[in-house]
Amino acid sequence: MRPARIRRFLGGYRRELARHGVSGWRLRRRILGEAGAHLREAARRLEAGGLERDSAEEQAVRRFGEAAALARVWSAACDPSGIPVRGMDWAGGSAAGLAVGLIAALSLGGRLGQRVDGELLFVGAALLLGVCLGVGQWLLLRSRRLAGWTWIAATGVAFCGGLLATSFLWESSGLPKGEPVQELAALLFIGGGTGAVVGALQRLVLRGGLTGRGEWVLRSCVGMGLGTAAGGLAAEAALGGFRSATGLLLLCIAGGLATGLSTAAALRPRAPDYCSR
């Protein structure tokens, strides 16, 4: 049978956990189970050391800590923003977002192609790609409270603006085009530039105490630039060029994966400080 003083403490602890928003019956059962086992063992040892049972229980409870203070620590430990996003999940979400965006853009473009101006189609496709990239990443960020819906808007607008601006700059640069090396340079420039603009706007809406916040723009630029170029190389080797639906899909997947892997390292949360509480 559970000793009375320990039982009373666990009852109070349960209420404090609920009051501090530590939710989920599995977690609460685990917390209270571990606390109960700890207190019983501590009381048993103190009793074996010569204390009366009641005093042993009282001392065990006192050493365990104040229920309200412990519940506050649990509340911080269970804050989902303290859980890092796994690199492969983040890379997968980014690549899947871009791939879905491309498929949607190609599908819509196929239906609207006859009726809508080509440049407008390009703008729409770029916006769709950016929004889908934003959604793919936001699905991982929202449960950790690292970003709200503005993440999707920022990513969509930045991707569209970055892609249009860098494409225009490259086209109007007067540099020779057509050779595989020049195509690769174009992918590096357009991918890297778009990544930089996306990174800059995402950084503005990224919440939380992340350790890699300052590197976000650079990581996004490098990841998207190198990923797009790698996708271009793979498409050149496998398909003879990237200007086909499969080739573009390769670009999107490689670009998304590389951007995700590059920026994932910057999503490290700052550890909560248990000692200062």
Next chain:
Amino acid sequence: MEGDALKGHLDMLVMAVVASGATYGYAVIEALRSRSGGRLDLPEGTIYPLLHRLEMRGLLRSRQTPGGRRKRVYRLTAAGQEALEQQREAWRSFAEVVGLVLAEEAP
């Protein structure tokens, strides 16, 4: 020991005692107390959120033991071993630098 002095080091200390064989919460807090000569005397309940957080970060793994007096036992994962080694190395280097600066000049 003051809480501020422990800032940022408690994770490393807990992983070190888990690595040395303290496998459940009570044993971890006892090991911290005894290995520090009684100077590390935290409220015992604070160890559990910390263990939980290390588990969420993939540095520890836990399982419930079968039987009547069920306990949750913890062990370091490969990532935890690696993180512990890195933190040990960083601590040695930090302690060496501070020691050099604080050392009194030889007469």
